[in-house]
Amino acid sequence: MRLISSKWKFSKLEQFFLLRYINAPKRNLMRFSFVFMVSGIVLSVGILSAGLNLFEGYEKSLKDVLLGSFPHISLQDANSEYFSKERADQIIQKLNKYPQIASVTPSISYAVMASNGDRVRGASLNAYDFSSGSSFPYSQYITQGSHRVNNGEAVIGKYLAKELGKGIGDSINVFYPRFDRISAMGLFSSERNFRIVGIYSSGYYENDRSHIICSLSDAEALLNINPSFSRLELRLDSEYIESASVLANAIQSDLGIDIVAYPWSIFSAGLLKLVAMEKWLIFIIFSFLVLIAGINVISAVTTIILDKKNEIAVLKTLGAKPKEVKGLIALQVGLVGFFAIIAGQVFGAGLSILVEKQGFYRLKGDVYFIDTLTATISPLNQFVIFAVAAVLVAVCIAYPLKQIDKMQIMDLLRNR
Amino acid sequence: MQCLAGYSLSKRYIDSDQQIQVLTDATLEVNESDLICITGQSGCGKSTLLHILGLLDSYDFGRVLVRGKEISSSMADAPKIRNSEIGFVFQFHYLVEDLTAKENVALPMIIAGQSSSIAYRHAIDLLSKLGLSDRQNRYPNQLSGGEQQRVSLARALINSPAIVLADEPTGNLDPKHSAEVWDMILKLNRERGQAFVIVTHDHKSAKLASLTYNLADGKLNLIDHDTNPSGVISS
Ligand SMILES: Nc1ncnc2c1ncn2[C@@H]1O[C@H](COP(=O)(O)OP(=O)(O)OP(=O)(O)O)[C@@H](O)[C@H]1O
Ligand SMILES: [Mg+2]
Numbered sequence: 001m002r003l004i005s006s007k008w009k010f011s012k013l014e015q016f017f018l019l020r021y022i023n024a025p026k027r028n029l030m031r032f033s034f035v036f037m038v039s040g041i042v043l044s045v046g047i048l049s050a051g052l053n054l055f056e057g058y059e060k061s062l063k064d065v066l067l068g069s070f071p072h073i074s075l076q077d078a079n080s081e082y083f084s085k086e087r088a089d090q091i092i093q094k095l096n097k098y099p100q101i102a103s104v105t106p107s108i109s110y111a112v113m114a115s116n117g118d119r120v121r122g123a124s125l126n127a128y129d130f131s132s133g134s135s136f137p138y139s140q141y142i143t144q145g146s147h148r149v150n151n152g153e154a155v156i157g158k159y160l161a162k163e164l165g166k167g168i169g170d171s172i173n174v175f176y177p178r179f180d181r182i183s184a185m186g187l188f189s190s191e192r193n194f195r196i197v198g199i200y201s202s203g204y205y206e207n208d209r210s211h212i213i214c215s216l217s218d219a220e221a222l223l224n225i226n227p228s229f230s231r232l233e234l235r236l237d238s239e240y241i242e243s244a245s246v247l248a249n250a251i252q253s254d255l256g257i258d259i260v261a262y263p264w265s266i267f268s269a270g271l272l273k274l275v276a277m278e279k280w281l282i283f284i285i286f287s288f289l290v291l292i293a294g295i296n297v298i299s300a301v302t303t304i305i306l307d308k309k310n311e312i313a314v315l316k317t318l319g320a321k322p323k324e325v326k327g328l329i330a331l332q333v334g335l336v337g338f339f340a341i342i343a344g345q346v347f348g349a350g351l352s353i354l355v356e357k358q359g360f361y362r363l364k365g366d367v368y369f370i371d372t373l374t375a376t377i378s379p380l381n382q383f384v385i386f387a388v389a390a391v392l393v394a395v396c397i398a399y400p401l402k403q404i405d406k407m408q409i410m411d412l413l414r415n416r
Numbered sequence: 417m418q419c420l421a422g423y424s425l426s427k428r429y430i431d432s433d434q435q436i437q438v439l440t441d442a443t444l445e446v447n448e449s450d451l452i453c454i455t456g457q458s459g460c461g462k463s464t465l466l467h468i469l470g471l472l473d474s475y476d477f478g479r480v481l482v483r484g485k486e487i488s489s490s491m492a493d494a495p496k497i498r499n500s501e502i503g504f505v506f507q508f509h510y511l512v513e514d515l516t517a518k519e520n521v522a523l524p525m526i527i528a529g530q531s532s533s534i535a536y537r538h539a540i541d542l543l544s545k546l547g548l549s550d551r552q553n554r555y556p557n558q559l560s561g562g563e564q565q566r567v568s569l570a571r572a573l574i575n576s577p578a579i580v581l582a583d584e585p586t587g588n589l590d591p592k593h594s595a596e597v598w599d600m601i602l603k604l605n606r607e608r609g610q611a612f613v614i615v616t617h618d619h620k621s622a623k624l625a626s627l628t629y630n631l632a633d634g635k636l637n638l639i640d641h642d643t644n645p646s647g648v649i650s651s
Contacts, residue, residue, distance in 0.1 A: 012527075013523075013526050013527050015532075019532075311513070311514075314510045314512060316495070317510075318571070319496060319500070319527050320495065320527050409467075409472045409489075413472075
């Protein structure tokens, strides 16, 4: 439509017919020859837009959970597995001068095993300071039970709880094979019993399958270490998250080579880029559906030209220029196409919401990182879909119209 | 003053290794307020000649002049001249099916760039002169053949063309409707001085014309009504 109207200003004749089309849509727009064209456009644009809505939703959920449940920058000792408490305090002091940092949380994280007596699962132990006055940055993901974890208690991931058949109030054993104490009996492992007080569910499958969150002193006892931390977890104010790597570089040079600063993007940017690329790949592939639907547009325009041979001849006889005659048909089919594209987008939105709400297909968390499908209807995407579909439809309208230039009045009149 | 002329027009159709020489040396001059009839046997090329004069078809040799200016159907300003100087009435009315009578009549004026309200005013005026004021909002398929042909005539007249070309305008009509259309043509010719070139098989009506030509062997021959009162052509 835009393409057509920008090429020339509507002549009086085109205005006249445009008004006719709009005032008598039944006679002019709802013709049988448009049925296949309209259904083709609605279906293809619908699928294109549903696909993009779902992919956009996936990208957004993945990014949200990556940024919500992982540190934006994490600081680790370059030479040892742990920082001492004093060292950590010094670093925290130094970090005070960065206003971009919203919180610094010292933590211990370590790979352990969890068992319910007969089943054993690999897990990751994550210990934080739950004493009053300190904040636990991921409490939004504790979906059931307590947000505070005392000694002897643990919050565990949703799928870990499911696999071990445990719930709130039950207890699990966590053990850690100690390679420094190998005896004649085999590996000596240190073991500890936790009462489950909460369920952690972030939507990020790997964490929900492995997280065990406990207090610092429990972790120190289990791992047999002095009060110390394995890392400092920095969370940034939202406007600085995208530039975390710049800040990480600044902190790195500030703190010297004994500390390593890892921005979140080191672990996740590649993944997010891949997802974004897949999204546009899907878009391009589904755009071909619209192109295929364009074949119906071509045949609708061709049918109209055949249907209206006499009319075209009459208009030419009465002095209409070929350009105007083409404009009239383009307007008519273009209007139908315009409404069909809009209807397709509405259909696509409905389709993606339906997929989101349905219960029988879930994402495989171990493949797709997250396990819930959400649809995001972004105005930018809708605009891009509209623009691409409109251009494809416009081309498919313009192409067969070219034959009108070659049609002589007499040829049109003779084979009536 | 001369409004339309065709000189030494020739046209041949080449149709799968068969050649049909339809016009060889047809010459016709039309002056203001002329009413000219062309008769001739079926297939002799009357329609072809009229289409060439109406800038709807091409020709091989010769010249066509509209108000003294040479022009052919392929020239860039042909559409404009078709619109403003020539009114064409087809044998089969060829109205636009999706437009009402009034809108059909208004079309040439809208094509000329006039606003539709002004065009409608003229269309309504013309339709009532042709006795169709109560039919103006009907679609072509709701009109009789004679009514459709009169709507065609109104459409040919709306831009006050220099000349109206009509190809057997009453060919499909019964005598009553045929007489209606002829009356209209004669009245317009008398009252407005509107020039017409009309192809007809109807020799009685042809006699009403100021000049009658017979087309034979690709040439136009003037028929003298007085020496040949029956209109029968003896070659
Ligand atoms: N496109 C064409 N190709 C080949 N021959 C054609 C073509 N158009 C017309 N003719 C031939 O040219 C001749 C003249 O046709 P035209 O339609 O001008 O006749 P006409 O005098 O109007 O006949 P009628 O009185 O039956 O309407 C005819 O013999 C016809 O068969
Ligand atoms: Mg004929």
